[in-house]
Amino acid sequence: MSSASQPSAVSCSRCDAVCCRLTVVVMPEDEVPRHLVERSERGLEVMARGEDGWCVALDHQRMCCSIYEQRPAICRKFAMGSPYCLAEREAYRHRYDHEIPLKLY
Numbered sequence: 001m002s003s004a005s006q007p008s009a010v011s012c013s014r015c016d017a018v019c020c021r022l023t024v025v026v027m028p029e030d031e032v033p034r035h036l037v038e039r040s041e042r043g044l045e046v047m048a049r050g051e052d053g054w055c056v057a058l059d060h061q062r063m064c065c066s067i068y069e070q071r072p073a074i075c076r077k078f079a080m081g082s083p084y085c086l087a088e089r090e091a092y093r094h095r096y097d098h099e100i101p102l103k104l105y
């Protein structure tokens with residue numbers, strides 16, 4: 001989600017956009033296209049997700065955000081190589097242990 005300087009072993013360009021499977025709360029000040037937003041069971045506005053679990057704004061061909069300039073603040077704050085990023089990558093790796101990951105390594 002973010003391109004801040006981080007350890008070279010972790011790169012968004014070699015990741016299945018794992019963080020784009022998380023619940024992303026949309027804040028009132030976010031300028032996300034409204035058709036990409038839905039209301040959660042808890043009544044929060046969140047980025048809609050497809051049946052595959054990824055945010056509907058993800059460009060699956062390039063595995064990157066199709067609304068990069070308009071992405072929610074929470075996405076801007078999610079730092080590549082941060083503890084949360086590493087934890088999500090690890091959880092994803094375990095979840096798909098028996099399948100062939102697209103790019104995560």
Ligand code: SF4
Binds near residue numbers: 012085
């Ligand atoms: S999980 Fe981390 S490495 Fe993967 S796309 Fe998100 S920020 Fe980038």
Ligand code: SF4
Binds near residue numbers: 024058067072
């Ligand atoms: S808005 Fe973009 S960066 Fe945020 S979860 Fe969706 S695809 Fe990922």
